[in-house]
Amino acid sequence: MATQAIVVGEYGGPEVLELSPTEVRLPGPGEIRVDVEAVGVNFKDIYQRTGVSAPEVPFVPGLEGAGRVERLGEGVTALAVGQRVAWVDAPGSYAGQVVLPAERGIPVPDPVPTDVAAAALAQGVTAHFLTHSTYPVKAGESVLIHAAAGGTGLLLVQLAKHLGARVVATVSTEEKEKLARGAGADEVIRYDGLSSARTAAEVRRLTGGQGVDVVFDGVGAAPVARPRRRPSPPTGAVRCGAVRGAMARPGNRPRGPPSSARRPQRRVRPS
Numbered sequence: 001m002a003t004q005a006i007v008v009g010e011y012g013g014p015e016v017l018e019l020s021p022t023e024v025r026l027p028g029p030g031e032i033r034v035d036v037e038a039v040g041v042n043f044k045d046i047y048q049r050t051g052v053s054a055p056e057v058p059f060v061p062g063l064e065g066a067g068r069v070e071r072l073g074e075g076v077t078a079l080a081v082g083q084r085v086a087w088v089d090a091p092g093s094y095a096g097q098v099v100l101p102a103e104r105g106i107p108v109p110d111p112v113p114t115d116v117a118a119a120a121l122a123q124g125v126t127a128h129f130l131t132h133s134t135y136p137v138k139a140g141e142s143v144l145i146h147a148a149a150g151g152t153g154l155l156l157v158q159l160a161k162h163l164g165a166r167v168v169a170t171v172s173t174e175e176k177e178k179l180a181r182g183a184g185a186d187e188v189i190r191y192d193g194l195s196s197a198r199t200a201a202e203v204r205r206l207t208g209g210q211g212v213d214v215v216f217d218g219v220g221a222a223p224v225a226r227p228r229r230r231p232s233p234p235t236g237a238v239r240c241g242a243v244r245g246a247m248a249r250p251g252n253r254p255r256g257p258p259s260s261a262r263r264p265q266r267r268v269r270p271s
Contacts, residue, residue, distance in 0.1 A: 001023065001026075001097070002021050003021070003023075003024050003096035003097045004019055004021060004096045005019070005021075005022040005092070005094060005095035006018070006060060006061065006062070006094035006095070007019075007059070008048070008057055008059055008061055009058045011049065011050055011057065012049070012050065012051075013049075013050070014049075017049070024097045024098070024099060026071070026073075026099075027071055027072065027073035027076075027099050029073050029075050030073055030074075030076060030101060030102055031073035031076070031099055031101055031102060032069050032071065032072055032073060032076060032085075032101075033069075033071040033073075033097055033098070033099050034065075034067045034068065034069055034070060034085060034087075034098055034099075034100065034105070035068050035070045035096070036065050036066075036067040036097060036098055037065075037066060037067040037068065037118075038066050038067070038114050038115040038119075039062050039065040039066075039118055040062075040063075040064040040088075040093075040118045040120075040121070040122055041119075042064070042122050042123075045061045045062060045063070045094075048061050055091075059091075059092075060092040060094055061092075061093075061094050062091070062092060062094035062095070062098075063088060063089055063091060064086070064087060064089070064090070064093060064119075064121050064122045065086070065087060065093040065118045066085065066086040066087070066108060066115070066117040067084070067085070067098075067114070068082055068084055069081050069082060069083045070097065072102075073102065076102040078102065079102055083107060084107070084114065084117075085105035085106055085108060086105075086106050086118060086120075086121055087100050087104045087105055087106060087121070088121035088122045088125060089104065106121070119151070123152045124155055126152050127152050127155035127156045127159055128159065130238055131159045131160060131216075132159075135216075135238055137160050137214065138164070138165070139165065140164060140165070140166075141165045141166070141212075141213040141214070142165065142207055142210070142212040142213050143156075143160045143165045143166070143212060143213065143216065144168045144169075144170070144203060144214070144215045144216070145157055145160065145167060145168070145169050145170070145215075145216045146170045146217040146218055146219050147171070147217075147218040147219045148169030148171055148180040148183070148185060148188070149171045149173075149175075149176030149177075149179040150218060152218055153169070153180075153216075153218055154183045156216050156218075157180060157184050157185050158184055161184035161185075166186050166187075167184065167187070168186065168187045168188075168189065168203060168212060169185035169187070169188045169189070170190075170199065171189075171190060172190065173190075173192065177190060187206045189202050189206075214237070214238065215238065216238050217238065
């Protein structure tokens with residue numbers, strides 16, 4: 001069956017994205033085919049388009065989206081044709097239709113808009129993994145979140161507050177400060193114009209000189225205040241992105257597994 005898809009025929013800027021007809025196969029056993037209604041846009045899509053970390057060209061980018069089930073593969077009983085689903089980690093989602101494993105099709109509740117469902121999963125899974133597995137945040141801890149007004153950053157703020165932590169957030173503009181406070185941040189630092197040393201000093205001031213238990217850094221080149229050091233529980237700095245760092249530049253291919261760095265700093269490749 002033919003559909004329309006965004007195809008990357010060569011690595012480069014947005015101009016290499018072309019809308020082209022493409023064939024979509026029938027779903028196999030345990031798979032579904034979905035009419036795509038909305039897709040999420042992630043930094044991984046940019047890495048792939050620019051050749052930082054990408055499949056061979058040509059390819060259809062996109063890893064998350066939402067839409068309605070159009071056809072069921074053999075053995076699929078948990079979903080129904082016409083049902084709204086969202087998914088993450090399904091390559092080729094920038095298309096009118098996509099085939100994916102049925103187990104990755106997550107039913108979307110009626111109150112949730114399709115575009116919200118499409119944009120929430122990759123960042124939501126990332127934020128949950130960071131706060132529950134990479135560094136399990138505990139009630140009473142202090143957490144520093146860089147780029148707190150971004151998609152993952154706002155979710156990190158909300159999850160850390162839900163877990164009972166005190167959240168110090170860094171942002172670059174007044175508008176982003178309002179977003180971070182609206183998500184529940186206890187303290188917000190505007191790091192635009194501040195040196196790394198001054199940002200770290202402000203973190204110490206806001207925490208009574210104690211510092212924080214963990215730093216979540218989704219920028220890579222942002223001023224990073226070190227976590228305080230104490231025997232127990234372990235402190236950590238989790239680098240979960242590189243929007244302004246080396247990972248975001250073409251020609252610098254990430255190496256090693258997503259969480260290969262040693263304590264106290266962990267690096268988690270962004271979605």
